[in-house]
Amino acid sequence: MDFSRVELTPDETDYRDRIRAFLNTHVTDEVRRRDRETGDNFDEGVHLAMGAAGWLAAETSADGMTRVQRRLWDLERRRVHVPWVTWGTTAIVAESVRQFGSEELRREVLPRVDSGEVRLCLGYTEPEGGSDVATCKTRAVRDGDGWIINGSKMFTTGAHNCQYVFLITNTDPGARKHHSLTMFLVPLDTPGIEIQGIRTVDGDRTNIVYYTDVRIADTYRLGEVNGGWQVLMQPLSVEHGVVDADADGLQDVSILVHQGTMMATAVDRITELVAATGPDGRRLLDDGSVAYRLGRAIARMEASLSAPTMFGRVAIAQAMRDISPDLMDLLGAAAALPIDAEGCADQGGAEYIYRWAPLCGIYGGTLEVFRNMIAQHILGLGRPHYSPAPAKAS
Ligand SMILES: Cc1cc2nc3c(=O)[nH]c(=O)nc-3n(C[C@H](O)[C@H](O)[C@H](O)COP(=O)(O)OP(=O)(O)OC[C@H]3O[C@@H](n4cnc5c(N)ncnc54)[C@H](O)[C@@H]3O)c2cc1C
Structure with a gap:
């Protein structure tokens, strides 16, 4: 794995600035607010704009972006919280249509996937x-x-x-x-x-x-x-996150890194809050138990963000479950208020991670199933069996 810092060329800097300008125009506070309200994780206006500007076609085509451009596009979209789930499923299925669809079906579907009209x-x-x-x-x-x-x-x-x-x-x-x-x-x-x-x-x-x-x-x-089953194997592998990232360091190391980044944002905000001097001249961080719990949360989070493929998927979802109650505890009762609620402690960050964590360990496959897959296929521990334990001799 290449850990070196990527120096952007002038062309790449221009490309990043173009992405930023586009996203800042289309992904507004109103888009994010509406998305929280609907829970859709999709915004048709933003999606059609991405299609019209050619970003969707560039993303799905193998040579539409260089490796660095693709990385910039991923990171910038994540930074501004583009509603993304429906584009994720669309990109996975479009690949199967490309591989297994008839000529007629490909003609009906694929150009309109690129324009954003078809999801x-x-x-x-x-x-x-x-x-x-x-x-x-x-x-x-x-x-x-x-x-x-x-x-x-x-x-x-x-x-x-x-x-x-x-x-x-x-x-x-x-x-x-x-x-x-x-x-x-x-x-x-x-x-x-x-x-x-x-x-x-x-x-x-x-x-x-x-x-x-x-x-x-x-x-x-x-x-x-x-x-x-032959058609399903590739899309299931992508969704399960069993595909290795390339060694150039220009790709997420596991499929839940997006969720992990939201956890990291919440942790950063809470760190800032507990390190700030309060009206009584004291910092929460000076309390040893606060420092210990925050440090433990950060260590768990960082380890999970570094874990690759299926390991990362399990580690991130588990870390979200483990650390979010601690993070909420550090800020007291106001941490239970969601984003936009008057008086919420950290803009609802930890509270959201707390509610989101169980689902991150279910969709695309549950934590239990992935643990079994790791045990069986990677550690070679044999097939799990679910028969009742033998009765103990009296
Ligand atoms: C927010 C969200 C979005 C989703 N989006 C989609 C989507 O777009 N399309 C789609 O098709 N599905 C989607 N899913 C479904 C998701 O993929 C399933 O929920 C998941 O695969 C688990 O299936 P299940 O809920 O039916 O649980 P079950 O398979 O009924 O499992 C129940 C429990 O048994 C455990 N279990 C099951 N089998 C084993 C095993 N072999 N070993 C150990 N434990 C086991 C599970 O871990 C779980 O705790 C979504 C789910 C959620 C929560």
Whole structure:
């Protein structure tokens, strides 16, 4: 890993300034306020502006940005809190459409992904379980030269702002589970689809989506019939964060670094507050227990931010869970007030991390499942088994 500081060339400095000017124009306080209110993590105006200015096309195309330009784009977007979730799912699915879609489907979808008019979401999880995506019950049945889909999907984040869903279906209930799946890119305006909103504890909006006799043409199939697992492998690897970062240091080392950076911002703000001299001439930081708890939180956070791939994913979500109660404690009762509430201690930073942390250890796969994957596939500890412990001899 290259840890050296990157010196920007004059062209790169211009590029960064162009990004900043664009983002400062479009990602306003009003956009951020509205995003907190809706929980959408998406803003259509900003998204269409990014499309029109060519940023989306540059990001999805392999040679649209140099490595340094891509890094600048990522960091600057994060700095101003661009609502990002729906673009994240869109970019993942667009790659699968590129690889597995028919010529006709690619023509229908991809240019409008680049312009921002088309967004794509992930329809994997079902009400009865999401950790094992292959146990899919949503059925797709042949109907002449098309398909009829029936079932329901839980947590289809962004569906209400998207035009298509990347849907896992079961096309052969009698087959072994990894041989029973077929993937479709289903237009969300097809009759028979109903989207219902759900708000999570951190304020995010996600959806449950019902599919009742939804008829679609075979053109919307991705990959082979019953060959859905091959289509899913790449997008699942990206979402799970098992892909190594390049060694040039110009990439996040794990997929939850964005969430980790929000934690770091909260920690920085709290450090500033406890190090400030209060009206009584004292600093909270001079209390040994405050210094100890803050130092421990910073050490845990820094370790998690340095951990790569799946390790980082687990470490960041766990660190958020572990340190946010301590951080709130340091500031007292006012730390329980959310952002924008009168009298909130640190602009709601630690309070938000506290509510967000459980979800960061669920979406894209739970902490328990990732711990098992690390144990089995990286540490070679064998498959976990869930049978009850043998009864002790009396
Ligand atoms: C905010 C949010 C957004 C989401 N967005 C999307 C989305 O856009 N699209 C989508 O398809 N899904 C989405 N999800 C769903 C997410 O991927 C699932 O919640 C997750 O995979 C876990 O599935 P589950 O909730 O059904 O829990 P289950 O799979 O039912 O698991 C229940 C519990 O059992 C544990 N468990 C399950 N299997 C094992 C195992 N093998 N070993 C040890 N423990 C195990 C889990 O850790 C968990 O504690 C989202 C979830 C959230 C919270």
